Amino acid sequence: YSYCQINDISLDDFADWQRHDKAAAKSARDKVKGVTFGVPGTMMPAGLVAYVKKNYGQVITEKEATHIRNKLINEVYPEWKLYLAQTGTLAYTLTGRVRGRLTRLGQLCNTQFQGLASDGAKLCLWRLMRAGYRVVGFVHDEFLIELPIVPDGDYSEPAAEIERICRDTMTEFTPGVRIACEYAVATVWSKRAEAVWDGGKLVAWSPRDE
16 A cells, blocks of 8 residues: 555556566565555664665665655655654553653654554464464464365465454454455465465465475
């Protein structure tokens, strides 16, 4: 959504671009995505350039970072101006958790959204385990879950249930905000893994599929 707002294109046009050139669309989206994540954390252009390269493997210039940052806080999300103007040594999440002794604006701002996300993720982890899922890892914002091999190779049912638990749990922490989760079933853990559908069945992705 942010990419479309910044580049003045419709969601339908971007979806069409994804269908025709998935790699190029993802690369363009990741450049903006990195800036979108960095700005509310108080990053400035030079920091955004480094952040986008390190975390998304994309290259942008300080001029591009400045343009995207300015458009984000002036046009796309003007409320961010107020958010970034905060001061204080205490931060609160919407759940009531308090973080004190803050010395930097980045700590104040990050706690309010990343801290809230971590609150929701912890409850989600507990609910997944209570539902009987074997969670073997939690990396940043990603659950790694072992599933038993199914005879017909169709993992759509457990994937849908896991997605529902994650989505419904986070919705409790961010009422009024649309929550979506992405998932993939894979034979190994890889950041390249993606959902693979075969005749309506969600099947396991493998590195050899590439």
